[in-house]
Amino acid sequence: MRIKVGVIFGGKTVEHEVSIITAIQAMNKMDEEKYEVIPIYITKEGEWYTGDMLKDIDVYQDLNLIKNYSNNVVLYYKNGSYVLQKKNGLIKNVVKEIDIAFPIVHGTNVEDGVLQGYLQTIGIPYVGPNVYAGVAGQDKAIMKDIWSKWDLPMTKYVWFYDNDYRQEQEEVLKKIHTLHFPLIVKPSSTGSSVGINICENDEELVEALDEAMQYDNKILVEEVVQNLKEVNIAVMGNYESQKVSEIEEVFSGSKFLTFNDKYIGGGKGKLKGCKASLKTTSKGMASASRKLPADLDQKTRKEIEEIAIKAFKALGTSGNSRIDFMIDDKTHKVYINEINSIPGSLAFYLWEAKDISFTQVLDDMINIGIKDYKKRTSKTHSFESNILQGFAANGGAKGMKGKLR
Numbered sequence: 001m002r003i004k005v006g007v008i009f010g011g012k013t014v015e016h017e018v019s020i021i022t023a024i025q026a027m028n029k030m031d032e033e034k035y036e037v038i039p040i041y042i043t044k045e046g047e048w049y050t051g052d053m054l055k056d057i058d059v060y061q062d063l064n065l066i067k068n069y070s071n072n073v074v075l076y077y078k079n080g081s082y083v084l085q086k087k088n089g090l091i092k093n094v095v096k097e098i099d100i101a102f103p104i105v106h107g108t109n110v111e112d113g114v115l116q117g118y119l120q121t122i123g124i125p126y127v128g129p130n131v132y133a134g135v136a137g138q139d140k141a142i143m144k145d146i147w148s149k150w151d152l153p154m155t156k157y158v159w160f161y162d163n164d165y166r167q168e169q170e171e172v173l174k175k176i177h178t179l180h181f182p183l184i185v186k187p188s189s190t191g192s193s194v195g196i197n198i199c200e201n202d203e204e205l206v207e208a209l210d211e212a213m214q215y216d217n218k219i220l221v222e223e224v225v226q227n228l229k230e231v232n233i234a235v236m237g238n239y240e241s242q243k244v245s246e247i248e249e250v251f252s253g254s255k256f257l258t259f260n261d262k263y264i265g266g267g268k269g270k271l272k273g274c275k276a277s278l279k280t281t282s283k284g285m286a287s288a289s290r291k292l293p294a295d296l297d298q299k300t301r302k303e304i305e306e307i308a309i310k311a312f313k314a315l316g317t318s319g320n321s322r323i324d325f326m327i328d329d330k331t332h333k334v335y336i337n338e339i340n341s342i343p344g345s346l347a348f349y350l351w352e353a354k355d356i357s358f359t360q361v362l363d364d365m366i367n368i369g370i371k372d373y374k375k376r377t378s379k380t381h382s383f384e385s386n387i388l389q390g391f392a393a394n395g396g397a398k399g400m401k402g403k404l405r
Helices: 016-027 057-061 063-069 114-122 131-138 140-149 162-167 169-176 202-212 259-264 298-315 344-352 358-378
Strands: 003-010 035-042 048-050 071-078 081-086 094-098 100-103 157-161 183-187 197-199 218-223 228-237 242-250 319-328 334-340
Touching (some): 016 057, 016 344, 057 063, 071 094, 071 114, 100 114, 131 140, 131 298, 140 157, 140 218, 140 298, 157 162, 162 169, 162 218, 169 202, 183 202, 228 298, 228 344, 319 344, 319 358
Antiparallel strands (some): 035 048, 048 071, 081 094, 228 319, 319 334
């Protein structure tokens, strides 16, 4: 009997379309002898839909097709099963049952622990990072604060809230000025390089901060690595065991790898105003300009692999993550940049370079998700006893005063 895999994608995120691309790539590579693939698309308004037509990239050119020809559903636990049930209509039939959820999502409201929290609340097994790792993997400020405790090599950085900047701009700028230009400004919780800018002076800094605050209430400012070489590596596993992919070097038409470089094909423009079709971007991160394997000496390669595994474990993540590094090509100093806990294209190309197929990557991720579920459910999370028994007999809330501790 095949395992029913509910692939969840989309969501209210600036990386909505990127998630669609990654999910469709993955669904078309899953082993159909092992898995029944059930697409679950979340619209930008938060509505959930299912139907086989959602496996076709062309459908997303006209979202009305989805609303007219697929089923609007809710996912919940019912009579021992996890079901997708029709949300509307007089008869709310169960459309599909699923055995495990596979979130292939990017960005806020989905990759950042929000979706994982819902899945864990209803109790369904799921693939990828749990709630805590999702939060830490999406929020760059939290991520870097954790990594600093593990003594991982990073560029100097500061972070602050938008409210602090608006109320005490001079103090926040003073804090930023402990760093040295050029600086890179980032919304703390977005991905795919959205809202990111490099600034060379105070005027550009203020403009970059204003743009970043359009996307997040927490802003990260870092020193720029000179003589930059950007390399990426993927880590597969959980807190118990890990393996690493090949390392790639990625190239940008800009001072850093932009959204256009990643998904549109090397353009120099910013995301603002970009309305490329899904067909144009259907190769996802696999379309970025890269050298694979990266041209690195063995010492640097080993250093990156060891840091990547340490960073993966520090955040307690699971599944298949891509970890991005920066190298000063003159000093050869390595800096860890960030983790992508559910990376674009699931970084399948990094594993293919080690002769591990995309199909095998997906199989490994599902197996890790099942193991994580078994580990999670083996722990004690509630007690059979009920401390509220006899509550009324003891005088209700008044009688219980001081006893709950």
